Amino acid sequence: MxxxxxxTVLRAGERYRTDLPGVRSWHCFSAGSHYDPDNLSFGSVLGVDEHLVEPGAGFDWHAHRGVEIVSFVLDGVLRHESDTDERLVSQGELLRQDASDGLRHRETNGGDTPLRFVQTTWLAGAGxxxxxxxxxxxxxxxxxxxxxxxxxxxxxxxxxxxxxxxxxxxxxxxxxxxxxxxxxxxxxxxxxx
Structure with a gap:
């Protein structure tokens, strides 16, 4: 930085990178195996992650609690499934999720072309x-x-x-x-x- x-500027090439089957991610803050005690958060912001997801791939069921999440689709279609609904989020759209009291969901590529989206996470109730x-x-x-x-x-x-x-x-x-x-x-x- x-x-x-x-x-304070973090360049694209300085982000942490994670490669999983069908998913490549770039992280602005510590994430997964990329632990940096000097880069855990910025105030209430905990994560800003860019994901490139191949057709048929994505993030299987997982849970969040005590946070708010906003996803912005840059290319492709994001399929979002939770315990209460399922929706498709297209290029240029934002998906806002309140996981203050808990949320269980799955996020996958909802189309037949690569999906690219940015997901931002912050502490719930922080204004x-x-x-x-x-x-x-x-x-x-x-x-x-x-x-x-x-x-x-x-x-x-x-x-x-x-x-x-x-x-x-x-x-x-x-x-x-x-x-x-x-x-x-x-x-x-x-x-x-």
């Missing part, structure tokens, strides 16, 4: 929210985590900050106001503190 003014930004924006929050899902952006944290260029797969941890310019899609997680 590198510091640029009030921004955290997520927005999808497609172009120039001002992000005002005490703290924010930004993940460039598509495209290229410039990002700065104030008038004295020269900013930093970001590409797909890069992420930013910021304290205070952040200004974005460019085009594509950025997942912006606003933290209450």
């Amino acid at each position: 590198q510091r640029f003014g009030g921004l 955290t929210s997520l927005d999808l930004v497609h172009g120039a924006a001002r992000v005002s929050a005490p703290r924010a985590h930004l993940f460039v899902a598509r495209g290229a952006f410039g990002c700065n944290s104030g008038p004295a900050d020269d900013g930093v260029a970001l590409r797909a797969g890069d992420s930013v941890r910021a304290d205070g106001l952040v200004t974005l310019s460019g085009s594509g899609a950025v997942l912006v997680v606003r933290l209450a503190r």
Whole structure:
């Protein structure tokens, strides 16, 4: 990770990578066998994971508790099954899941082409929210985590900050106001503190 003014940037190539049968994942925070005590979370944000899932593959039944999860489908179709419902989530759509009291689900490729999606997880009840930004924006929050899902952006944290260029797969941890310019899609997680 590198510091640029009030921004800490993790480049796409610095993310942890996990390969499972039919699934390749890149993690912005410690995950699975990739334990880094200095990179466990950013405030209430626990995970930002990009997954590439081949047809017929995915994540079998598993449980979550005490978190909120948002998945953004970049390519393909995500099949989401829980104990209470089943749905298909298409390219460009967000799936929001509240696992505060517990959730058991399965996530698989729902189509015949590769599925690529980003999944963000944070502690439930922490006053955290997520927005999808497609172009120039001002992000005002005490703290924010930004993940460039598509495209290229410039990002700065104030008038004295020269900013930093970001590409797909890069992420930013910021304290205070952040200004974005460019085009594509950025997942912006606003933290209450």
